[in-house]
Amino acid sequence: MIVLILGSAPDAMRAATWPKQEACKVVSLNNAWRVRDDWDYSIYPDDFPEGKKPDRINRTQRLINSSIYVPANNQFGGVVYAGATMAFTAGYWALSALKPRVLAYLGCDMVYKGSNTHFYGQGTPDPLREDVTLASLEAKSARLMTIAAKQQCACINLSEEPESRLLFPRVSHNAFAADIPIPSYDSASANEALSLEQKAGYLVADGQYWEHYTSFDPDILNEIDMHWLSAIEGQTKPSLLPVVSD
Known part of the structure; x- marks a missing residue:
């Protein structure tokens, strides 16, 4: 199965007219259901x-809230x-619930520039807020990509934007299919x-981590992030897979 994670960056609108593959599921984030x-x-x-x-929701569509995605993330x-x-x-929820072979992202570069930061105009750059869990978006993407690979799932980025906080390999939407290499x-x-994550014990079962904010050591989280970045350094680069022009 291929799962398309669709965000709200301006280039998400590229997906508006893409033919939907039979084995593809579309997971829209926040406002992206409008695409x-x-x-x-x-x-x-x-x-x-x-x-x-x-x-508007048809019988095959489903809404996913914290009561569903928090246990999956845990x-x-x-x-x-x-x-x-x-x-x-959404990526971890998809790994748990859908078990895809490919996890493809579009509109999720988390780079906010100009007056139109989202496909609907000006939006709030949520991932850039000051938050101990978001100190390194690159490290978090490396973590997701590595854990997905352990599950025999390839994380890729379909974006054509020059910048991205995601470290996933770039692939054209014409080239992405179930046979993308892990x-x-x-x-x-x-x-x-x-091992460091388990030792630190920062699992918050109900997902309301902000209620325990003072118990998280930023230095420990930074050390963990550095190991996730090291896990893909020299192994997988964003340019590893060829970008096939549309």
């Missing part, structure tokens, strides 16, 4: 305004280690990161 009608899952945080949730260590923003939350990673670095 195309045939989304399969719409995932959003608890504080997402009611008026911005999908206003299977992979929890939100403190995953990074408390929906792009990563990225390599350094097992020793990944195992050390997981």
